Amino acid sequence: MATLKQVAAHAEVSVQTVSNALNAPHRLRADTLARVNRSIELLNYRPNRNARSLRTSAVELIGYCVPNWPNRTHLVMDQFLHALCAAAERTARHILLFTAEPGVDGMPTYDDLHARRLVDGFVLSQTETRDPRHGWLKNQEIPFVSFGRVWKETTQPGPWVDVDGAAGSALAVRHLYDTGRRRIAFVGWPKSSGLGEDRLGGWRTECKRLGLPTTSLAVRCREDSIEEGARVTGELLDAGREVDGIVALSDILALGALRELTRRGLRPGPDVGVTGFDDSPLAEVVSPGLTSFRQPMDLIAEELIAILTGGSGGAPAERLLQPELVIRGSSVPG
Amino acid sequence: MATLKQVAAHAEVSVQTVSNALNAPHRLRADTLARVNRSIELLNYRPNRNARSLRTSAVELIGYCVPNWPNRTHLVMDQFLHALCAAAERTARHILLFTAEPGVDGMPTYDDLHARRLVDGFVLSQTETRDPRHGWLKNQEIPFVSFGRVWKETTQPGPWVDVDGAAGSALAVRHLYDTGRRRIAFVGWPKSSGLGEDRLGGWRTECKRLGLPTTSLAVRCREDSIEEGARVTGELLDAGREVDGIVALSDILALGALRELTRRGLRPGPDVGVTGFDDSPLAEVVSPGLTSFRQPMDLIAEELIAILTGGSGGAPAERLLQPELVIRGSSVPG
Numbered sequence: 001m002a003t004l005k006q007v008a009a010h011a012e013v014s015v016q017t018v019s020n021a022l023n024a025p026h027r028l029r030a031d032t033l034a035r036v037n038r039s040i041e042l043l044n045y046r047p048n049r050n051a052r053s054l055r056t057s058a059v060e061l062i063g064y065c066v067p068n069w070p071n072r073t074h075l076v077m078d079q080f081l082h083a084l085c086a087a088a089e090r091t092a093r094h095i096l097l098f099t100a101e102p103g104v105d106g107m108p109t110y111d112d113l114h115a116r117r118l119v120d121g122f123v124l125s126q127t128e129t130r131d132p133r134h135g136w137l138k139n140q141e142i143p144f145v146s147f148g149r150v151w152k153e154t155t156q157p158g159p160w161v162d163v164d165g166a167a168g169s170a171l172a173v174r175h176l177y178d179t180g181r182r183r184i185a186f187v188g189w190p191k192s193s194g195l196g197e198d199r200l201g202g203w204r205t206e207c208k209r210l211g212l213p214t215t216s217l218a219v220r221c222r223e224d225s226i227e228e229g230a231r232v233t234g235e236l237l238d239a240g241r242e243v244d245g246i247v248a249l250s251d252i253l254a255l256g257a258l259r260e261l262t263r264r265g266l267r268p269g270p271d272v273g274v275t276g277f278d279d280s281p282l283a284e285v286v287s288p289g290l291t292s293f294r295q296p297m298d299l300i301a302e303e304l305i306a307i308l309t310g311g312s313g314g315a316p317a318e319r320l321l322q323p324e325l326v327i328r329g330s331s332v333p334g
Numbered sequence: 335m336a337t338l339k340q341v342a343a344h345a346e347v348s349v350q351t352v353s354n355a356l357n358a359p360h361r362l363r364a365d366t367l368a369r370v371n372r373s374i375e376l377l378n379y380r381p382n383r384n385a386r387s388l389r390t391s392a393v394e395l396i397g398y399c400v401p402n403w404p405n406r407t408h409l410v411m412d413q414f415l416h417a418l419c420a421a422a423e424r425t426a427r428h429i430l431l432f433t434a435e436p437g438v439d440g441m442p443t444y445d446d447l448h449a450r451r452l453v454d455g456f457v458l459s460q461t462e463t464r465d466p467r468h469g470w471l472k473n474q475e476i477p478f479v480s481f482g483r484v485w486k487e488t489t490q491p492g493p494w495v496d497v498d499g500a501a502g503s504a505l506a507v508r509h510l511y512d513t514g515r516r517r518i519a520f521v522g523w524p525k526s527s528g529l530g531e532d533r534l535g536g537w538r539t540e541c542k543r544l545g546l547p548t549t550s551l552a553v554r555c556r557e558d559s560i561e562e563g564a565r566v567t568g569e570l571l572d573a574g575r576e577v578d579g580i581v582a583l584s585d586i587l588a589l590g591a592l593r594e595l596t597r598r599g600l601r602p603g604p605d606v607g608v609t610g611f612d613d614s615p616l617a618e619v620v621s622p623g624l625t626s627f628r629q630p631m632d633l634i635a636e637e638l639i640a641i642l643t644g645g646s647g648g649a650p651a652e653r654l655l656q657p658e659l660v661i662r663g664s665s666v667p668g
Contacts, residue, residue: 004442015438016470019445024474061430066416075615078411081400085433094452095431096395099419104349108338111353118428136350140357225619252619262597281409282616285559285586 002043011039061096062088062308063110063119067126068099075251075280076295080147083301084123091309095123104132114142121308123147127160129194134158145307145317147300151194159317161303165195165277166202168293168323172247172275173206175291175325179333181245181273185236186218187229187257188249196249199277203247217241221253229256230263237264244272245331251276251283254290258330270334279326288329296321336377345373395430396422396642397453399440401460402433409585409614410629414481417635418457425643429457438466448476455642457481461494463528468492479641479651481634485528493651495637499529499611500536502627502657506581506609507540509625509659513667515579515607519570520552521563521591522583530583533611537581551575555587563590564597571598578606579665585610585617588624592664604668613660622663630655 008015013036020027021036028036039045064084067077085095096119100106110133113119121143124133127150134157137144146160169186176184186203189196200218207214219236221228229248233256236243248254254276258268268274269288276283279294299321307317342349347370354361355370362370373379398418401411419429430453434440444467447453455477458467461484468491471478480494503520510518520537523530534552541548553570555562563582567590570577582588588610592602602608603622610617613628633655641651 003439005439015441015466016473019441019470020473027473064431066419067412068416075409078401081415081431082402082433085400085431089433097398097415097419097429097431099416099423105339107349107353111357115357136353139350139354139361227619227621230621259593285561287561287564 002045004045007036007039007043007045010043011036060093060120060309061118062093062305063096063098063113063122065100065106065109065122065124065126066097068102075282076278076297079297080125080295080301083297084304087298087301087305091305093305093309102126103128107132107136110137110142111140114140121145123304123308127151129153131157143308145304147304149194151198156318159307161300161307161319161321163295163300163323164320165199165323166205168277168325169199169202169247170206171323171325172293173203173210173212173245175327176245176247176273176275176331177210177212179273179331182212183217183242184212184245184247184273185241185243186247186249187232187236187253188218188220189224190220190222199249217243224250224252226252226256226259229253230260231256233257233260234264237266246272246274248274248276251278251280251290251292254292254330255282255286258286258288258290267334268330269332273331273333275325275331277323283326283328288332291328291331292326293323294326295323336379338379341370341373341377341379344377345370394427394454394643395452396427396639397430397432397444397447397456399434399443399456399458399460400431402436409616410612410631413631414459414629414635417631418638421632421635421639425639427639427643436460437462441466441470444471444476445474448474455479457638457642461485463487465491477642479638481638483528485532490652493641495634495641495653495655497629497634497657498654499533499657500539502611502659503533503536503581504540505657505659506627507537507544507546507579509661510579510581510607510609510665511544511546513607513665516546517551517576518546518579518581518607519575519577520581520583521566521570521587522552522554523558524554524556533583551577558584558586560586560590560593563587564594565590567591567594568598571600580606580608582608582610585612585614585624585626588626588664589616589620592620592622592624601668602664603666607665607667609659609665611657617660617662620664622666625662625665626660627657628660629657 004015004018008018018036021033025033088095100109124146127146127148129152131150149160149162188200204214219232221232246257248257254274257274261268261272276290276292279292283290283292303319338349338352342352355367359367422429434443458480461480461482463486465484483494483496507518522534538548553566555566580591582591588608591608595602595606610624610626613626617624617626637653
């Protein structure tokens with residue numbers, strides 16, 4: 001199928017002129033218009049004409065609430081949104097972005113968007129323990145899918161797609177083991193984080209499986225900051241734990257670990273192998289580069305849209321995807 | 335005006351039950367329904383009923399193309415999107431997010447979204463030199479406004495809102511001067527960046543105004559990375575330029591400067607004052623905290639929506655907003 005650009009090249013006019021020929025032919029000189037139309041015919045170019053009617057309910061919009069966690073960094077949100085839009089567009093749908101109050105106070109917004117038929121379903125993120133949205137949407141029979149599980153509940157309250165953090169931690173341990181590390185620490189979040197406990201569990205299980213020690217090797221930061229990552233790394237080193245590997249729960253914490261190691265004259269990579277999580281832009285801009293786990297954003301988005309638009313027959317759909325290890329200098333023995 | 339929550343409290347039912355009373359009354363027991371309806375009446379609660387018809391062209395959607403620059407970090411994009419949605423919602427509009435090819439190849443997407451009346455106008459960002467979108471949209475008489483100027487052009491091709499980077503740099507110089515610095519360097523981007531040259535100009539002008547030296551004090555990084563920020567900071571120090579202040583063009587470069595100073599036993603803040611740009615999440619997570627410039631996101635969003643929806647009488651609207659200096663430890667003499 002010919003593109004607008006090919007038509008323009010063929011007719012030896014600008015792309016703008018081709019668009020004018022289609023949308024505002026009166027703006028063109030008669031001979032130019034004739035030339036463009038001939039190229040359109042010869043190349044069999046088909047503008048999306050039959051869609052040029054009034055907006056119809058056939059055009060489905062999917063609602064996504066733009067996250068607003070003041071105390072968290074969203075270092076990969078642009079990647080997620082780009083992937084989500086692209087996946088929706090492959091099914092001729094689009095993403096409607098909106099804001100809502102957190103918790104139950106936000107429900108009237110979801111309700112209103114759906115009642116006015118502005119959206120036909122929702123992709124949820126920022127799921128929280130006892131998240132009120134799932135039950136509400138289910139009762140209203142509004143289609144939804146959640147990016148991320150709801151932690152600390154025995155059954156998930158609806159269909160979801162998530163990345164297997166426990167498997168990521170286990171893979172990090174295995175990778176550090178394979179590069180010769182035998183005392184691998186875990187630098188994590190406070191206990192209140194379900195996601196943090198999931199990743200901690202993966203580290204512990206894999207260490208035990210490989211016969212590696214875990215006692216006193218898991219430490220918790222008070223918050224997700226470079227400072228805290230550096231502080232607990234210092235504690236580990238001061239305590240004489242002879243750590244030669246660090247699995248950090250986030251790129252931010254891993255950056256703190258790198259900083260503290262460097263400050264003490266230890267070389268991240270050759271002396272202590274370090275891994276992070278999320279493969280944020282930070283992982284590439286530090287030196288040595290940070291080995292990290294990439295969330296498979298395109299696949300996540302693809303699954304979210306497939307579940308949302310695929311009807312809801314049978315049990316709720318659940319997709320636990322594997323993160324991809326991206327190896328950089330911070331874990332290479334050198 | 336009463337909220338759904340107040341109605342629920344008054345009727346002593348859940349918010350969900352009030353919503354059911356409005357949207358699915360058959361789900362409720364008759365006495366519950368009666369109680370909720372009485373509370374609705376007593377509190378004069380008004381659900382947005384008249385909008386509950388089919389989607390109409392009265393509901394305006396504003397298109398925004400989600401950025402996808404593989405080699406750039408979008409550390410504040412979630413803040414921008416949240417502000418943009420909130421501003422649109424205050425005028426009863428919503429944001430439709432989409433993806434498009436860069437440059438002229440993306441124009442059919444803009445054209446199609448508008449022709450199908452999915453959107454009524456566009457907010458542009460990622461403006462580039464000779465950006466094809468402005469002329470196209472203008473010719474099609476499609477409303478648009480640009481977040482960011484188009485650099486290296488004598489006149490701007492349409493209405494825009496931007497943050498005054500030159501004023502930010504000047505303010506950074508002034509702030510460092512006020513904290514006693516007299517040899518203030520500028521760590522910037524390659525010459526090809528219009529934004530970079532704008533901020534460089536602000537640094538130079540203010541230094542001259544204050545009688546401070548500029549010769550050999552402006553250095554350029556090859557790319558926006560911590561590594562490059564550290565490298566050129568090292569060059570400045572090695573060259574014996576006796577630098578006591580550094581205005582870095584981005585938080586990423588500033589982080590590199592902090593790292594190199596610390597590595598050499600210099601204290602960021604007391605020994606060398608450092609400032610960044612954009613007040614990204616990074617500025618708060620490092621230690622000492624990074625003094626940086628915050629883009630006034632709420633105001634930017636407010637102005638973008640006001641220009642876009644305010645009609646286009648007379649000269650194109652232009653709004654140059656001032657960044658806000660956020661002072662942290664990296665610039666405090668101690």
